[in-house]
Amino acid sequence: MDSLIPILAIWALPVLLAITLHEAAHGYVARHFGDPTADLAGRITLNPLKHIDPVGTILVPAGILALTTLFGAGGILFGWAKPVPVNFGRLRNPKADMLWVAAAGPFVNLLMAVAWGLLFRIAATSEPGAYTLPMLKMADAGIQINAVLMVLNLLPIPPLDGGRIAVSLLPNRLAWRFARLEPYGFPILLVLLFTGILGTILWPLIAGFRYLLSTVLGF
Secondary structure (H helix, E strand, C coil): EEEEHHHHHHHHHHHHHHHHHHHHHHHHHHCCCCCCCCHHCCCCCCCCCCCCHHHHHHHHHCCCCCHHHCCCCCCCCCCCCCCCCCCHHHHHCCCHHHHHHHHHHHHHHHHHHHHHHHHHHHHCCCCHHHHHHHHHHHHHHHHHHHHHHHHHHHCCCCCHHHHEEEEEHHHHHHHHHHHHHHHHHHHHHCCCCCHHHHHHHHHHHHHHHHHHHHHHCCC
C-alpha cells in the first residue's frame, strides 16, 4: 500500500486532465458547429467535477494501477469520463461536422502529450533537485495516458471517436450501416481487451507515438 500511494499521486493529475479535457473538447467543438447541448448542460468547463465518472475516472484507472503495482499484472491504463452530450442532429452539417466533434478529443490528448513531453524535457535538463524525479515521473505518466487515450479513441469502432470519424467519412449508405454497430461497440472492446487483442493492436502504436514524440522534442 505504501508503494501504491506515491504512484496514485503521480498519475492522478495526468489521468484527470487527460480524461476531462478530452470530453470538454467535444462539447466546445460541438457548440462551435451549432449544437449548444453540452454548453447548456454546463459541460464546457475545466472543472473536473463536472466530468468525473466515479467508475471510469477513478475506480478503473486506480484498479489497473493497483494490480500493476501490487501483483505486477494489469492491462492498458485507461478510463473515461461522463460522456459530453452531443446532439449531432443540431449541428449545421451533421455528417461532416461529426468528424470535427469526434476528432476534438484525441486532438486535445495529442496536445497534452506534447505539453507533458516538453515538461519531461525541462525536468530532464534541469539541475537535480527534490522535485526533479517526481516531475519526470508525472510528465512520463502524462505522455502515457494521453497516448493511450488518443490511440484507443481513434480505433474505428463506434461509439469511439474513430468510429464516428469513420461514419463521417464513409458514403451515406455505408456510414448508416457502420453506425448501426454502435450498440455493440463496448462489448467488442471488452472482448478485444480480455483476449489480449486490444493490447496487441495498441502497444505498437503507442510505442511508435512515444518514440516519435521523444525524437521531435529531443528527450
